[in-house]
Amino acid sequence: MSTHADRPTPTDANDHTSRRLGLVRASRLAVDRVACTGHGVCAQLLDGVTLDEWGYPLVAPETVEGPEGHAVAETAIRLCPARALYLR
Structure with missing residues (x-):
């Protein structure tokens, strides 16, 4: 039996949807270590x-x-010769 604490709150669900749709502008820069040269x-x-x-x-x-x-991060992503950078 799930409890109230186990269920996502409406705010959590909205945040997840907003992130998926690209509406939340706080993200982390990540590197694809296999692609990086x-x-x-x-x-x-x-x-x-x-x-x-x-x-x-x-x-x-x-x-x-x-x-x-975001502008600087997107520039770095665009200029990466190996296309190894991305935002998540």
């Missing part, structure tokens, strides 16, 4: 990205927020 363009454009000793990105867990943060 270590060019380092993302680290040059984004403050939350550093490179490891081989030149592959290490992404900080902070979210990308606001229109300015």
